[in-house]
Amino acid sequence: MASSIRVRAIANGETTDVQTLIQHPMDSGFVKDDKGEFIPAHFIQELTFEHDGKKVFVADWGTAVSKDPYVKFSFKGGNKGDDLKVSWIDNKGESDTATVKIQ
Amino acid sequence: MTTPFNSLPVTRRLILKGTGTIALAGLGMISFRPVAALAAANDKYPDDAFKQKDGNEAIKLLYGRTAEPSDKIKLDAPEIAENGAVVSVSVSTALADVTTISFVVPENPNPLAAYYRIPPGTMPNVANRLKMAKTSNVIVIVEAGGKLYSAAREVKVTIGGCGG
Numbered sequence: 001m002a003s004s005i006r007v008r009a010i011a012n013g014e015t016t017d018v019q020t021l022i023q024h025p026m027d028s029g030f031v032k033d034d035k036g037e038f039i040p041a042h043f044i045q046e047l048t049f050e051h052d053g054k055k056v057f058v059a060d061w062g063t064a065v066s067k068d069p070y071v072k073f074s075f076k077g078g079n080k081g082d083d084l085k086v087s088w089i090d091n092k093g094e095s096d097t098a099t100v101k102i103q
Numbered sequence: 104m105t106t107p108f109n110s111l112p113v114t115r116r117l118i119l120k121g122t123g124t125i126a127l128a129g130l131g132m133i134s135f136r137p138v139a140a141l142a143a144a145n146d147k148y149p150d151d152a153f154k155q156k157d158g159n160e161a162i163k164l165l166y167g168r169t170a171e172p173s174d175k176i177k178l179d180a181p182e183i184a185e186n187g188a189v190v191s192v193s194v195s196t197a198l199a200d201v202t203t204i205s206f207v208v209p210e211n212p213n214p215l216a217a218y219y220r221i222p223p224g225t226m227p228n229v230a231n232r233l234k235m236a237k238t239s240n241v242i243v244i245v246e247a248g249g250k251l252y253s254a255a256r257e258v259k260v261t262i263g264g265c266g267g
Contacts, residue, residue: 015226056225059231067188071229072193073225076226
């Protein structure tokens with residue numbers, strides 16, 4: 001299966017800008033399906049970014065983050081060619097991980 | 104005949120084992136508790152806060168206190184959102200020593216939307232996309248230097264983001 005994680009990390013002088021898109025339904029549990037039954041909550045709870053063995057950004061999400069979530073942040077200390085590891089885990093225990101090179 | 108001699112060492116060992124465990128547990132209570140509490144504050148997914156139905160209660164659960172408004176926080180959100188399912192919200196701040204940033208939408212069924220942990224070296228800027236059930240303030244809470252600051256902006260929602 002293709003990775004659910006799309007990351008672009010670009011070194012920009014002192015800082016590295018990171019943009020991430022993840023494919024995930026982010027079902028809140030408040031929405032009904034065609035039959036009028038509630039679709040159970042299914043959402044990413046934790047998204048972690050690691051650079052050089054250190055966490056540089058941790059997102060804790062609730063059900064109000066939009067479907068196919070997007071998040072952008074920047075950190076200091078990243079260099080071109082360095083690895084950036086991204087991983088998420090959702091409320092059903094499903095998870096995914098991807099490692100990208102900083103451009 | 105042999106039973107008393109055989110059973111005795113066993114009981115003795117059991118008792119010793121028992122006290123050992125208790126002693127260890129006792130030590131654990133003293134030495135590990137502050138560490139565990141700190142770890143909980145820093146690392147654990149704040150499930151209770153995310154399940155709260157009241158925005159202020161969620162903030163209190165998350166941080167244990169209330170925030171004061173600050174003009175050093177720049178919160179970008181649309182004035183009118185045609186689609187409440189995808190509302191782009193971003194924040195940046197001139198405050199120093201930022202450790203966490205969170206987004207709260209008080210009119211949502213579960214107001215706490217996102218909680219970001221900002222380690223040293225990471226910039227206090229975050230952009231994300233949130234769902235909004237109806238017209239509401241979007242509140243951002245910035246924890247900086249151990250203090251809590253907030254900024255708010257109203258977003259008018261024409262189509263709610265909760266499917267209804």
